[in-house]
Amino acid sequence: QVQLVQSGAEVKKPGASVKVSCKASGYTFTSYGISWVRQAPGQGLEWMGWISAYNGNTNYAQKLQGRVTMTTDTSTSTAYMELRSLRSDDTAVYYCARIDTYVGWFDPWGQGTLVTVSS
């Protein structure tokens, strides 16, 4: 079955960087994109951006431009999201989700990775 499995929880200090992985299985990785969505504690879903696993093209949310980088490794069907210069308000659960931009929905989702930013 189609599945996305993410890396484990992280605790980081302000100013540090975090890199979260998302390993895909059960489908042809390069036929879809991977989007990243985060959810701060008690808050709603925030779209962060997406990457085409076919050609590596990216589109990042404007508020994260310059701090976020999304990459893929097609040899291992794994997507990565790196967020730099972490602040306390980056504390959130980070999800990856498969996306076909021709249809526009996210399915399935990874299980989520909690990133805690604290001094």
Place this chain on the structure above:
Amino acid sequence: SYVLTQPPSVSVAPGKTARITCGGNNIGSKSVHWYQQKPGQAPVLVIYYDSDRPSGIPERFSGSNSGNTATLTISRVEAGDEADYYCQVWDSSSDHPGVFGTGTKVTVL
């Protein structure tokens, strides 16, 4: 960027019908997708293309979209339907294509 507005909460008795709205400027011209998120879990797609259901989603879940409002309807509500629900659109012509609604907490009384 495009804004989607949902009511913060909806309460419904078991066996009754819950309706969750998602408001956006001329949203009827876009395709709307809906997700269910239970506490501590990742979101799950329950409706795509306004009104289609993925396999495994009960027929009790349905959707519609017209004008400035899209609606997710849950018929014969069960206790297990208690969750947060989010609408979403993908605006490929925008520099911020992924947009989620503000989310609605459905409480089963």
